[in-house]
Amino acid sequence: MGIQQSLFSAVQDAFAENTRISNQRLYHTVASSLGIRESEASRKENIGKKGEKCNVFTRKVRWQQQTLKQLGLIERVASRKGVWQLTKEGKKKIQLHKTQPGITVLGFSTRLGLAIWGDCCDVFSKIDEPVHLMISSPPYLLRNKRAYGNPDETEYVDFICKSIEPVVKHLVDGGSIALNISNDIFLKKSPARSLYRERLVLALYDRFGLFKMDELIWQNKSKPPAPIQWASINRYHLNVQWEPVYWFCNNPNKARSNNQRVLREHTDQHKKLMKAGGYKYRKTCSDGAYSKREGSFGKETKGKIQRNVLDIPHVCKSQQDYKKAAKEIGLPAHGAPFPLNLARFLVEFMSEKDDLVIDPFSGSFTTGLACEQLGRRWIGTDCMYEYIRGSAERFNGCDDYMLSKEMENVSWM
Ligand SMILES: C[S@@+](CC[C@H](N)C(=O)[O-])C[C@H]1O[C@@H](n2cnc3c(N)ncnc32)[C@H](O)[C@@H]1O
Known part of the structure; x- marks a missing residue:
């Protein structure tokens, strides 16, 4: 699937899920669904003859939004700046269908x-x-x-x-x-x-x-x-x-x-420590809150406990x-x-x-x-x-x- 096509689908899906959505939320939803990183979603570039700084990602999203508008599927909400909603046609074509109460x-x-x-x-x-x-x-x-x-x-x-x-x-x-x-x-x-x-x-x-x-x-x-x-x-x-x-x-x-079902691999350092039979001498840590005994961490275990x-x-x-x-x-x-x-x-x-x-x-x-x-x-x-x-x-x-x-x-x- 091409980049433009998946961006178009993500914008369409955002309207399918939200029916009515503000531009800010649309950018957020689309970036999240496409896994676009923060740096990319907020990157500004010099664009056009005047070389004005512009957010490339939000510009692309608005472009797809215009396509949906031209297809008659979405419209601006008159009373709210920067908010769009599905038209009647849009609701028929891209809205989700919920089950009827009591029917499974x-x-x-x-x-x-x-x-x-x-x-x-x-x-x-x-x-x-x-x-x-x-x-x-x-x-x-x-x-x-x-x-x-x-x-x-x-x-x-x-x-x-x-x-x-x-x-x-x-x-x-x-x-x-x-x-x-x-x-x-x-x-x-x-x-x-x-x-x-x-x-x-x-x-x-x-x-x-x-x-x-x-x-x-x-x-x-x-x-x-x-x-x-x-x-x-x-x-x-x-x-x-x-x-x-x-x-x-x-x-x-x-x-x-x-x-034990979700063990992680030991670090190389820990593997070495186990092989060497653990700590060689007693060590007190954190002002005496705990101490490592001679031989601590010397027992071979299958893996590291997940944090x-x-x-x-x-x-x-x-x-x-x-x-x-x-x-x-x-x-x-x-x-x-x-x-x-x-x-x-x-x-x-x-x-x-x-x-x-x-x-x-x-x-x-x-x-x-x-x-x-x-x-x-x-x-x-x-x-x-x-x-x-x-x-x-x-x-x-x-x-x-x-x-x-x-x-x-x-x-x-
Ligand atoms: C946040 S999404 C879950 C996403 C899911 N973890 C995944 O990996 O795709 C919540 C889902 O709950 C569904 N949902 C909301 N209310 C429900 C209800 N009363 N009974 C069944 N599904 C419901 C919505 O349609 C939506 O798909």
Whole structure:
């Protein structure tokens, strides 16, 4: 796919997801979905005869926006400067299709998993299976709602609790829940961050007895510059580079997690130290807070225990292939997936082979794919037809893959 074509698709997908979107948000969404680095998204070059400094990336995005306008698919919002929305024609052609309340449809299946088009509460309140792990990235709390529906701050904690309650009820003893949510939610017209994360953590303990095991840091070095208002315009903040992945467990002393499943390779220095039988003499460190004994670190171990900062690039070959495949069958690709390596890490660390892993907000079914590769059973739901159908392409080739007839024969009024 050419660069212009993928930029055009990313702009179109941003409108499919958001229906109405400001230019700033459009730049952010497009850069994020294409994995464009901060330096590139904000680079200015001398352009034209006068040689004026201009942001090359935002200029290219606006060019694609004009193409959509000429096709009659988007229009300016009269009362709001720099905000665009889908026209009636645009809504017909590029909007996402949400499932009807109460209706659930099998999307596709494999030997290990099921992808269901439906509201997660409807689906999981009917499924009666022991669940070992839930991994999900729910719709973020956003100031500008996306087409797939983002709850606002007053509704958010209730929305998450209500959505995951049917899954929590079936969590086995020691089962875990991992939630990737955003840290970058600000109070209205303020550079202060919302405390909704803290409220959510307390609510999950108070309502469901879920203990907080950790707040893993997913370090994403390719995040586009943000928060624009508070870092690039008002200069109060630093640019963001991480997102939290909250990890909860219903019985911490029986957690199914095991760091030996996700060991990292020892450094050469550590390998040398082990070979030499560890430290040769006693050493006191940090003003006596701890000490290294003679022989410390001399025992050979299989690998290094992973630290709780996960340095995982957002740019991901599996996501790029999925986006390309979705485009090839004429569907918008999901604009906010997490990378396959993040899902793989969480699945491997927090569950055992053959366990059942659930993702109620599956999007492009990255969790399902990680399970497929790691031999876990999985069930995923998403309420948008386009995401389920597009994701099916990622599973074509898995054992017993089958696309349901309903997915093949769908038509819109
Ligand atoms: C942030 S995305 C998940 C992205 C996913 N982790 C991936 O890697 O592609 C959240 C998804 O939740 C879906 N969604 C929102 N509300 C839902 C509901 N009530 N039931 C099922 N899916 C829902 C949206 O359509 C969207 O695809």
